[in-house]
Amino acid sequence: MPNKNYILEMFPYPSGNIHMGHVRNYVIGDICARYHKLKGDEVLHPMGWDAFGLPAENAAIQFKTHPRDWTLSNIDNMKSQLQKLELDLDWDRELATCNEDYYRYQQELFIDLYNAGLAYKKDALVNWDPVDQTVLANEQVIDGKGWRTGAKVEKKTLSQWFFKITDYAEELLSDLDKLKLWPGKVKTMQKNWIGKSTGAEINFKISNKNEFLNIFTTRPDTIYGATFIAVSINHPIVAKYQTKTEIENIRREFEKVDTEKEKVGFRLNIDCDHPIVNKKIPVYIANFVLDTYGEGAIFGCPAHDERDFQFAKKYSLPIIKVIDCDDNALPFTETGTLINSPLLNGLNKDDAIKKILIFLEKKGIGNEKINFKIRDWGVSRQRYWGCPIPVIYYEDGSFRVLDKSELPVLLPYDVDLMGKGNALLNLDKWRKIICPQTKKIAFRETDTLDTFVDSSWYYIRFLNNKLDKPFDREQVNKFLPVDKYIGGIEHAILHLLYSRFFMKALRDIYDLKVDEPFEQLFTQGMITHKTYKTKNNEWVMPKEVISKDGNLLREKTKEIIEEGPSEKMSKSKKNVIEPDEILDNYGIDATRIFMISDSPPDRELEWTDEGIQSSKNLVNRIERYFSQEMTDLKNDTEKKVEKFVHDIEKNILNFSLNKCVADIYTLFNYLEKEKVYLSNSMLSNKIIICLFPILPKLSLSLNKFLFKSSEINEWPSIKLELLIEDKINLPIQINGKLITTILTRKGYEEEEILHKVYQLDKIKLKIKEKKAIRVINVQDKIINIIIS
């Protein structure tokens, strides 16, 4: 039975054209896939389209086309561009997430998630992107801005659908350890995002009321130092004790200050009882308390927290030191011995936490708590071009999740996209229905699913894209996880975390045997190019720039051009190279070589004209080499070829593809220098097979020319015995410094070789009248003579 090997590159959004970043991504995957096929593996290497999403709606408005037409024609175009690259893809497995035969099964999965309690609806304070007019998940907000639009995100309370990713927080975190073949960097980012911390929940009683205010803390040991409580402006308690107008006023005040620099607060007219000491402590609304973390409320211990200290200073609140330290060291945030804490005096942090937890639990006002930063995944989007959520609402406000038999809920084609907001909301003829079960008037859910839902399971659908259910259990167990998943690091959290959640959720719903979707993750580096600007700060395309008398000029206008640093290719900076033009000018093989040659695949690659040209030269050179008449072999020719096979294989497996290129140069440098021409020999056959994953077109044509065959044979096995060198250049050091080398056979006798070494002029000169006091012989590696 052959090994299964699922090799997958992140599928593209059909924006209209393939760019160089895609080319690099897919060439890397293609080399792996071709290699593994030659090794006899059962290789899965599919491709599809992440086809829902906002750009289609924006384009619809801009170009007066329909999102569906725009998307499908982009797919057409990009597919033909990919085919021009002649990638070894299973096009039979192609899918596009915007097609009914994909999203209807996603609707089934939604129902499954709902029935499993993993999808729910609630009113929530959510992130609103005012430009795209839709809600965003927490993961899609970067520095308070929308990840696509860069617009400042607003907070809104809306009724929204959520996926309960928090149910899997612990497993998503602990399973990161199983992902041995993921970059550590990505794992760290996910770890930080999940944000597990262990501490305590403490219930503070509101003075003179039968109400409690819960806070989360990782430092319950400092409870005696608590001198105030602070809550977020969005905390429910605030709405209870302040009027709406007051809250809005406070919100405006908060917006005026930079929270990082200034802590401000407003006194809420309630106090809390300290849980241990008989005293009241004031409650504030503070700008620095996050509503999205813990309980949205904290106790302030100014002596031992930087922020609380600033706050206490500003509002003249007491500062009680409870950890032994110098008064000048306040706020002292490290650990130490507890003081001023009757129950805990003399204890260290860990013991104090243990003891206080027991105390709180006994009194029933607190307990140990593990808190996660990650929140549930908000999946509702107020947009047309996405997967409809299979839910209907009745006039009384209740809702019903549809049965699978009622699917699909098709996205209607005839919509008016020119209006503001979600086009589905205004489409009564689609929205309003008679519920087939209750015969009551009902309205369809008009929100669609976040497109990250689409990409959370597409790698499963590839296993059988024509099946009349989402997937087949046996196939999933057989072919998953994806063995090598290749894509950009920008999805470190978003797509990769959501997919991991989906895999686990589906595992539990369907009793699958797969815990993680992606066994190995490889993140390829981006492609950069020098940037060019006129004196008027106008960006200029590289191909418009010519060099003349040491100056750079814009060819048409003769304006002086300034060269800027190499940056990620982007349309806005015009430093873009079009794959189509490169393929036309240099061909597929040269393009592939350049994609892997100048730097390791996980690092940046700078596009240069010299780079692509020398790649082309290499392809021509190999072709020229094989057109020569056969000559006799040299002694070591077979050995060199074996080494080539061995090195190429090792370097493909490690993703050290830049070294594969070096291996090719090394081999042909040797062959040409020694004037050994192999023509249609067995050795040529081996070489051509090894070139095939990297240079498929050339290899096929050489194979046809030399061997009259259109089949590339299987990957050659290596004759290990040929790789062993029997003679070596043994380095000779004196006091650890290299003096000379001596050619000798392996397995030499130490005495015999030393005798020879001492005869060498260079060694004699160094030793002179001095004495060798020690000789270190690392057999077959090095000899180091220590002299006094």
Next chain:
RNA sequence: GCGCCAGUGGCGGAAUGGUAGACGCGCUGGUCUUAGGAACCAGUGGGCAACCGUGGGGGUUCGAGUCCCUCCUGGCGCACCA
């Protein structure tokens, strides 16, 4: 601020603790050519040399680009996470 990664010729980059700079680009000189984004040959870390060289300083070791400590610089991530 915290965390991670990296710093090697003019440039991109190679080096299980054992000959630093593989391989490529660029450059220099030459050959061939009507011509060349071609091809071929020779050279290319610095220094006249002894020698010196992997961001700086220290350490471990017979031996350090590689391991440890420390500082500097750059990149990335996180960032009031209580």
